[in-house]
Amino acid sequence: MSDIMKPAPHPSPLTQPYWDGAAQGVLRVQQCAACGKLRHYPRYLCDACHSFDVTWKDCSGRGTVHSWMVAHHAFHPGFKEDLPYTLVVVEMEEGVRALGRFTGEAPRIGLPVVIHFTAGSDGFALPAFAPAAGSPEA
Amino acid sequence: MALRDKAAITGIGETAYQRGATRPATALQLEASLLAIADAGLAPGDIDGIMPIGTTGASAEELATNLGITDLRYTAVTPMGGAGGIASIQTAAAAIQAGLCRHVLIAAGRNTSIAAKVGARIHAMPQFHLVTEFELPLGAIAPAQLYAPMARRHMELFGTTSAQLAEIAVAIRGHAMLNDNAIMKKPMTVADHQASRMIADPFRLLDCSLESDGGAAFIVSAADRARDMRAPRVLVSGIAEGHPDSPSAITQRPDMTRLGIAKAAPRAFAMAGVTPADIQVAEVYDCFTWVVLCQLEDMGFCAKGEGGAFVQGGRIALGGALPVNTHGGLLSQAHMIGMNHVVELVRQLRHQAGRAQVAGVEVGLATGYGDLGDGALMIARRG
Numbered sequence: 001m002s003d004i005m006k007p008a009p010h011p012s013p014l015t016q017p018y019w020d021g022a023a024q025g026v027l028r029v030q031q032c033a034a035c036g037k038l039r040h041y042p043r044y045l046c047d048a049c050h051s052f053d054v055t056w057k058d059c060s061g062r063g064t065v066h067s068w069m070v071a072h073h074a075f076h077p078g079f080k081e082d083l084p085y086t087l088v089v090v091e092m093e094e095g096v097r098a099l100g101r102f103t104g105e106a107p108r109i110g111l112p113v114v115i116h117f118t119a120g121s122d123g124f125a126l127p128a129f130a131p132a133a134g135s136p137e138a
Numbered sequence: 139m140a141l142r143d144k145a146a147i148t149g150i151g152e153t154a155y156q157r158g159a160t161r162p163a164t165a166l167q168l169e170a171s172l173l174a175i176a177d178a179g180l181a182p183g184d185i186d187g188i189m190p191i192g193t194t195g196a197s198a199e200e201l202a203t204n205l206g207i208t209d210l211r212y213t214a215v216t217p218m219g220g221a222g223g224i225a226s227i228q229t230a231a232a233a234i235q236a237g238l239c240r241h242v243l244i245a246a247g248r249n250t251s252i253a254a255k256v257g258a259r260i261h262a263m264p265q266f267h268l269v270t271e272f273e274l275p276l277g278a279i280a281p282a283q284l285y286a287p288m289a290r291r292h293m294e295l296f297g298t299t300s301a302q303l304a305e306i307a308v309a310i311r312g313h314a315m316l317n318d319n320a321i322m323k324k325p326m327t328v329a330d331h332q333a334s335r336m337i338a339d340p341f342r343l344l345d346c347s348l349e350s351d352g353g354a355a356f357i358v359s360a361a362d363r364a365r366d367m368r369a370p371r372v373l374v375s376g377i378a379e380g381h382p383d384s385p386s387a388i389t390q391r392p393d394m395t396r397l398g399i400a401k402a403a404p405r406a407f408a409m410a411g412v413t414p415a416d417i418q419v420a421e422v423y424d425c426f427t428w429v430v431l432c433q434l435e436d437m438g439f440c441a442k443g444e445g446g447a448f449v450q451g452g453r454i455a456l457g458g459a460l461p462v463n464t465h466g467g468l469l470s471q472a473h474m475i476g477m478n479h480v481v482e483l484v485r486q487l488r489h490q491a492g493r494a495q496v497a498g499v500e501v502g503l504a505t506g507y508g509d510l511g512d513g514a515l516m517i518a519r520r521g
Contacts (some may be wrong), residue, residue, distance in 0.1 A: 007285065067291035069283055072337060072339060073293055087278055109291070
């Protein structure tokens with residue numbers, strides 16, 4: 001473990017339910033209470049019907065890789081010991097996207113993945129993705 | 139079309155670009171401002187509009203105080219990162235056309251040697267707050283890391299290769315070697331690019347622009363006033379800004395291979411009454427090689443997915459069909475938030491671009507890109 005802390009998130013009342021979900025091991029995203037549209041990252045208005053009313057939905061955690069990046073240079077000293085690390089952009093089956101650390105070997109577009117959460121700074125749970133059971137990469 | 143040929147860039151100024159500058163950003167911004175004002179044949183007191191660029195220099199008030207401007211009539215900021223310089227020309231032209239002011243100073247200064255690096259700087263900007271909360275803790279910190287998934291998806295969908303991205307870096311380095319005010323002048327080959335270390339795959343070191351110090355500024359004036367000034371006129375013929383879907387987070391963008399400039403380009407070309415085939419020189423914002431390729435596609439120089447082939451074979455080098463970044467760009471001249479792209483376009487259209495002059499150029503463009511995909515485009519002509 002590095003002595004240098006990684007940056008921690010700073011939740012607001014708007015985003016706290018997401019982080020509460022993460023702490024429970026689920027991807028929790030906003031759902032418009034008026035028209036039902038899902039949205040992520042958290043914001044005030046539904047962009048479809050402009051309602052402020054919101055509920056929160058727990059996603060299945062299943063999705064497919066949309067794109068990725070492999071970090072070979074640490075732009076913050078807290079990540080030096082992790083190099084190289086891969087972040088995947090995942091299209092969740094509910095339609096929103098999530099970013100997370102990839103814990104498999106090599107990603108590809110369309111690779112089925114499942115979310116899990118890992119411990120970050122200040123006790124926050126951060127999303128990570130592993131190849132889904134049954135995929136060739138699993 | 140209301141702004142077509144109504145405004146002109148009448149003055150340009152830039153300091154020496156370097157690394158390790160000891161003077162603060164505001165001093166560099168003021169030095170460039172004085173150069174631009176003098177280049178326009180104006181005195182500081184003639185400036186009645188100020189638009190500061192970037193997050194590292196001074197406010198309009200502080201610039202006005204230093205310049206002794208006593209009747210400042212218009213100030214605005216366009217918080218669009220590297221698209222801010224050209225987006226500012228749009229609002230300056232509109233303000234001038236509306237009669238709010240006569241001469242707008244647009245000025246940037248940066249000293250990244252004594253201030254925070256970009257990975258820290260951007261997360262202090264309010265428009266990045268979602269990225270700062272949801273992506274920074276995962277290790278998506280610097281622009282190289284935030285933009286890499288756009289390039290990766292483009293490569294996977296369209297077969298774009300790192301060697302094609304290298305062609306962009308090599309062409310632009312070749313132009314920097316002709317520029318006395320460029321930081322990176324060592325010759326570069328595709329092999330050099332391919333051997334450079336990986337930063338944020340697919341971006342290698344030589345896909346990335348510089349962190350550099352200096353100041354750049356220009357003056358926007360009414361086109362009819364520009365007639366009296368000493369340099370050849372450079373008219374703003376077409377100008378527009380565009381914002382991508384999901385402007386606050388690339389991760390959530392429906393199509394992450396399409397930038398805001400895709401929306402701006404049809405408006406700018408229609409305003410100017412020209413097409414991409416009429417463009418003789420293009421100064422294209424180049425924070426990363428792939429961002430150049432994507433903008434060329436989004437502006438219609440080639441179809442989506444064909445940018446890799448488009449930049450091959452010397453097409454974007456001097457002597458090719460579309461010389462790009464004849465000054466050396468952010469990749470090899472200096473990262474001056476795209477202000478140097480506007481300065482270079484004006485030099486080209488004045489036919490004062492020295493060894494990098496495109497012969498007989500009459501129409502060219504400059505682009506800006508920033509803040510996760512915002513775009514701006516100016517088509518200018520010699521008039």
